[in-house]
Amino acid sequence: MLKKFCVENFKNFKDKITFDLGSPSNYGFNSEIIRNGCVTKGIIYGVNSCGKSNLGLAIFDIIVHLTEKQKIMQGYDSYLNLDGRKSFAEFEYVFGFDGHEVVYKYKKKDVNTILYESLSIDEKEVIYYDFVSREGFTSLAGSDTLNASIKNESPISRVKYVNNNSILVDNTENQVFKQFINFVERMLLFYSLDSRGYEGFMNGSEGIAEGIINSGKVDDFQKFLAENGIVYDLYAVDEDGRKVIYCRFQNEDASFFRIVSAGTRSLAVFYYWYIKMKAASFVFIDEFDAFYHYELSENLEKRLKKIEGVQIFTTTHNTNLMSNDILRPDCHFILGDNKIKAISQRTEKELRQAHNLQKMYKAGAFDGC
């Protein structure tokens, strides 16, 4: 689980911003959202251009140099803060795995150039490398032979290098290291628009229809749409070597993606990832309900809430979701003024389940602190 994330001098985050998921409050409701002391579901609100999308890109920056998964490289143009005093961006991730803590810190000049990285397991630094002075070490059992070769000109992350090139001894420290790598490999960021792509979790550009058909989920997709008030009779066809979903009509059948509305198209994108995200570790859905009626957004949030063991965060402008019936005050986050805080931390008032959070938000109750 990701417990804490900090970033500084990256895009619009000039000063250090901390996204703390490891300090939940003691609410007696919706307690299934908190696992091992970590917030596992959250909704991020904030005015336009406060940095919601940039926060997603910042968290998923780790994907770029630690994995071979899909990347949204164009998202990392204008990498450093344009007013910043430093010539690098700084990242810090704190993870928790079965009571063990992993802290991964690094500095980057641009999306592809690491200047420094450090990995600690239970407060012991196990991998360190300074890419400027070309000094560093690894102390993970089984990776000692890499210490000579680690001091070279290669710009590759030493964490990735150790993972790919060493046969690590089976001990607790290395198991935690593997858990960390496994977590990062399964992180997924996606947008509600097909054209904007995704980052992490897998590779390639599988079509939405193709993905649903390949998973054998056309009937389930039809059921999913119907549960959300959209009724179509769907079937899969092979059209010039491409897998396509068709809708049955009285006079003439038609290709699903040619006839559906922007909202339904976006819902199909959501469904495509929804059936995959149970295997993910950390999911970030940017502007997930930009095309949805408020009831549909609520239904989808409630669905996401039921996915166990996966941390899922969505960004939205829909304050209808700011309700204790969906999440809790420590899971609704407001991003603004280079800070991201749960609404429970944005007021001194003791919030109860009975509170109408949306009404309070609109009245400015969470503008302080």
Place this chain on the structure above:
Amino acid sequence: MAAKDYKAFIIEGEAREPLIINNISKVFFAHAKFKIITLPAGQNIYMLWKKLKEDNFETDIIEVLRENNKDLEEQLDGIGRDDFSEVYLFFDYDGHQDYIQYTESINPGEIRKMEACEIQKNRVFVLSAFPEFLLDYFGIKLWKKCVRHMNNQLEKRGCRNKG
């Protein structure tokens, strides 16, 4: 997909008021597309008001009732705060109660004076929120509703003037 529409009637008495509401529902809301749910206010409705005021009116009344009365869990199971389109609170005036401790905006002394005045004139003093509610809900349409109901009653008894 749309949630069912509910209207909450919050009342003090748990015996007589539900019967009155049941009758009102039969006469005025027999074909309504919403469901009326009658909920007890707890000790008395002024205390509920005081609680809402203490919360700076930042809480939802349905949830305040739910958190203070475990018996409502079953009655409100599967019904959320947003499923209620309207909430009506029916305040009772009981002469023997001292309301001043709950609210200063309602002056029980004046009501008591009016009541005494009406009794002196050998008239019955009726203070009920239910007719007020009907007038508030229907406005001018209330009279049409009443006439239609009366016509239906007369028709049922076979004494409507068919000429």
